[in-house]
Amino acid sequence: MNVTAVAHDPVSFASPLLVLGCCEGKFADDALVAAMNVKLEGILASLFESGEFTGKLNSTMLIHTYGRLAAERLLLVGLGKRNELNLEKVRQAAGSAAKAVCSSRVPRFASLLHRPASSLPRAIDASLEGYLLGNYRFDVYKTQNMNEPLLEEMVMLARDESERGVMEKAVSDCMTVCNAVHFARDLVSQPGNVATPAYLANRAIDMAGRCGITCRVLEREEMESLSMEGILSVAKGSHNSPRFIILEYMTDVPKKRPVVLVGKGVTFDSGGISLKPREGMERMKDDMAGAAAVMGAMAAAAGLRLPLNIVGLIPVVENMPGGGAYKPGDVVRTMSGKTVEIVNTDAEGRMILADSLHYAQRYRPAALVDLATLTGACLVALGTIASGVMGNDSALIRTLMSAGESTGERLWELPLWDEYGELLKSDIADMKNSGGSHAGTISAAWFLQRHVGKTKWAHIDIAGTAWEEKGRPYNPKGATGVGVRLLVEYLQKTYCR
Numbered sequence: 001m002n003v004t005a006v007a008h009d010p011v012s013f014a015s016p017l018l019v020l021g022c023c024e025g026k027f028a029d030d031a032l033v034a035a036m037n038v039k040l041e042g043i044l045a046s047l048f049e050s051g052e053f054t055g056k057l058n059s060t061m062l063i064h065t066y067g068r069l070a071a072e073r074l075l076l077v078g079l080g081k082r083n084e085l086n087l088e089k090v091r092q093a094a095g096s097a098a099k100a101v102c103s104s105r106v107p108r109f110a111s112l113l114h115r116p117a118s119s120l121p122r123a124i125d126a127s128l129e130g131y132l133l134g135n136y137r138f139d140v141y142k143t144q145n146m147n148e149p150l151l152e153e154m155v156m157l158a159r160d161e162s163e164r165g166v167m168e169k170a171v172s173d174c175m176t177v178c179n180a181v182h183f184a185r186d187l188v189s190q191p192g193n194v195a196t197p198a199y200l201a202n203r204a205i206d207m208a209g210r211c212g213i214t215c216r217v218l219e220r221e222e223m224e225s226l227s228m229e230g231i232l233s234v235a236k237g238s239h240n241s242p243r244f245i246i247l248e249y250m251t252d253v254p255k256k257r258p259v260v261l262v263g264k265g266v267t268f269d270s271g272g273i274s275l276k277p278r279e280g281m282e283r284m285k286d287d288m289a290g291a292a293a294v295m296g297a298m299a300a301a302a303g304l305r306l307p308l309n310i311v312g313l314i315p316v317v318e319n320m321p322g323g324g325a326y327k328p329g330d331v332v333r334t335m336s337g338k339t340v341e342i343v344n345t346d347a348e349g350r351m352i353l354a355d356s357l358h359y360a361q362r363y364r365p366a367a368l369v370d371l372a373t374l375t376g377a378c379l380v381a382l383g384t385i386a387s388g389v390m391g392n393d394s395a396l397i398r399t400l401m402s403a404g405e406s407t408g409e410r411l412w413e414l415p416l417w418d419e420y421g422e423l424l425k426s427d428i429a430d431m432k433n434s435g436g437s438h439a440g441t442i443s444a445a446w447f448l449q450r451h452v453g454k455t456k457w458a459h460i461d462i463a464g465t466a467w468e469e470k471g472r473p474y475n476p477k478g479a480t481g482v483g484v485r486l487l488v489e490y491l492q493k494t495y496c497r
Contacts, residue, residue: 001135001151003128003175005167006110007158011039011069015155016106017062018071019097021090021113021127023082024055030116040068047076055079057089058096058473062104075100077113087126088408090117094130095474101151102135108153115157122406124156124170129485132178133474138189176303177488181481183207184289184296188466188479192268192285197235197316200265200288201243204295204314208247211302218244230334230355231315234348237272237325238318244356245291247298247312258309259495260365261298261487262356264349264372265291265316272319272345273327286479287349289466290371291316293483300488308495311363315352319345331429335359336451341429349374350444351433354451361453367396368457369490370448371483377440379464386410387465387482390445391458400458403489409482411460420446460486 010018010032020036027033027048037044043063047053053061057080064073077097080089094113101109111131117123135151156171158164187195187203201217208215220241223232228244235242245265250258266287270276276284291314298312326332330342332351336358340351349372360368378388387404389411391397397413404411423435423443431450435443445459462482471477 001132002153003156003171005156005158005164005171007161007164010110010112010157011035013110013157014070015072015108015110017073017075017101017104017109018069019075019077019101019109019111019113021077021079021093021116022053022055023079023085023116025082029082032112032115036069036074040065053078058092060096060100062100071110073104073106075104079116082116085117085120087120087122087406090114090120090123090126091130091408092473094127095134095472098131098134098151098474102149105149108155109151110155110157112157124167125174128156128170128174129178130474132174133181134476136182136185136476138186138478173304177300177485180296180300180303181484183299184292184481184484185479187292187295188286188289188481190285192318195267195285195288196240197243197265197267197318198240200267200291200314200316201245204245204247207295207299211299213298213302214248214250216246218246226335226359227333228335228355228359229332230340230351231317233326233330233332234272234319234351235317237322238320239322240267240318242315242317245312245314245316247295247314249298249302249310251307251309256309257366258311258363259491260311260313260360260363260368261294262313262353262360262368262370263290263292263294264288264353264370264374265314266349266352267316267318269319269346269348270321272325272348273321274344274346275321276346283467286467287373288316289373289462289479290483293371293462293481293487296481296484297487300484301491304488306491306496308491310491311360311365313356313360315356317348317352319348334451338431338450339429341426341432343432344434347434347444350447353448357448357451357457361455365455368452368455369400369460369487371460371462373463373466374461375441375444375463378461381414381441382412382464384464384468386412388412388414388441388461389458390414390416390442392416392449392452393456393458396456396458399494400460400486400490403486403493407485407489409465409486414442414445416442416445416449
């Protein structure tokens, strides 16, 4: 979608459709809505008084202006109670507006949705994110019913030239970040027969070339020389060879220690010998959502030219039950030298992350953050509303949680007490790779903690948030691209402000 910013009186701005954000309460409390009501000869007041439109969050109503305004149609979008308005509600309202505008099938439109929320410092950003993220569809493989519209052109109306300048910067930055989210969504949406480890590596190479990022891909022989047996063991059952993707975004401050981001990249997870039930197994193509988030965050950071050094490490495998697959009862020696008794081949994510987190130590990271669709237990604990976060540094976790609140990609901290390590005690190795059904999310994080050394580290479990089953205002049904905006906000908040 093409987005421009224009300083213009909204009453006299000609457009096929104008989006107007409205809060609950008396319409006259908003000077802009009141002015529109005068031009519309009391129509808005009638709608409010009759209860046909109340301003309830995410509600919409389309009315024709019949020449009373320069805009041919006016789309009213509810923002909820004025005293409860926040960035997430603006984002949601814009996503709802995007759907309603698509349904109206207009070629272009103008927006004032951000105007009642102008007291919020980043209201313009939030409304842009809602529009751009809500305007997404993955239909690469559809050959019929291709007439569903997507938004093509939007004008953000500013009060004056000063506000227009702010908008233009916001438009540029938001387009960069939201395009990175779309990139991540596309990767997660691809079917497993397309998105193999080799495919993901090739997409990383292409992205890096476009964004000025250095990319190196290790194949099986190089991983064997590094003793990455955690990754290699998971890949044994598949005909698709594993890859280890290394992305480096280095600025002109080479002495600054990098932030290292690690993303789980299981392109399809059958569970291996510990085979998953057939119901819902088709969704297991999304087990590389952590990898997609890291790739998207790296692309956004490069596009925004963030003044810091970032490294992305992405182990990519396919977990299949082939004749050579690793088995329950096997003992695997990870890259760190620690031995792991395999009790569940479906606990594969922590095996590939263990090698990646150990590899990350060579960068002496300022901070180490991993994202993974790691445990179904996290979905049980937190549902699809929040991702779980755990780690060894409270300040890092607090900053990530704050970034989650700002972006609407919320995090909830779970404990990581030493006692949980009892669940992973093995009789024959340093640890087991699964602690059973109790505290599954926590025991998985405890396993990872054994491979991070003394680095400041946080683990984010996105098993419940990487995929949206029903569709929400700015998250259409399917892959959400969760983690991209969260990581970018964290990097900006911590290192760039």
